[in-house]
Amino acid sequence: MPFDSTGKISFDDIYTEPDPRAYFGTLGRVDYQIPQLAKPYFTKLIKEYRAERGVAEPTVLDIGCSYGVNAALQRCDATMDELYDYYTSPDARTLDHEALVSADRHWVRAHEGSDDIRFIGLDNSEPALTYARSAGFIDDAIHADLEREDPAPEQQNMLAGVDLVISTGCVGYVTERTIARIARGARPWMAHFVLRMFSYDPVATRLAELGYETAGIEGVFRQRRFTSAQEQSQILDTLSSAGVDSDGLETEGWLYAQLYISRPAGAARQLACAMNTVSPQ
DSSP states (O other): OOBOTTSOBOOGGGGSSSSTHHHHHHHHTTTOOHHHHHHHHHHHHHHHHHHHHOOSSOEEEEETOTTTHHHHHHHTTOOHHHHHHHHTSHHHHHSOHHHHHHHHHHHHHHTTTSSOOEEEEEESOHHHHHHHHHHTSOSEEEEOOTTTSOOOHHHHHHHTTOOEEEEESOBTTBOHHHHHHHHTTTOOEEEEEEETTSOSHHHHHHHHHTTEEEEEOSSOEEEEEOSSHHHHHHHHHHHHHTTOOOTTTGGGTEEEEEEEEEEETTOHHHHHHHHTTOOOO
């Protein structure tokens, strides 16, 4: 596999398949787990938003949603291990595309009413978005590259109704340009898991100009194992250049992320304190 400019392996090819079988088959081999670790924090974020704003069915935008994994974990109360086991199983491998979509839609319908959340997925992979919506993991999709251009009018209308924004690893590839374009409308609350090789400061600075406050959550979160000694060496160099101490973390063979909360009205620290009570899974 090729490397990107950070020294990290590029998995671009698994995001352009018509369904998520290659995604789970590939990422399972490197113990990709950040969506599972993020799940209780997103659950807490949604709970806090409901309590404060009185919104029974909040709308959540997942940036870089790919096949709707974060939505599936929330909507179906699933685990990453369950998804890995299912999509790599002999039964799933033998299904044709339409049968796989149908099975997923049945699974989602079986969990209808368990939690009232509306999910919108934002991604630049049309095949991944199409699957996520067809399977019922997400309710709507925005296929756009907001790094390059403003959202189209119909996309802006969807963004104007967003209550919460989440992401698990896209910040760094997605920058403050995308985040600011999303924040200009409804001023949603945000929770971003950011790999330690990337600084959240440019995003926090741009959001501050829009009236946001940002706070970090305690601890670090494993994203996945390195694919090779070469990838690890390159990432350690990237971290060193950024002034990030990798000792005891990335030196032990894993990529790590940190969680940042951004919200308007100067209450991010209060929200971060509430989030710090979450018990990681």
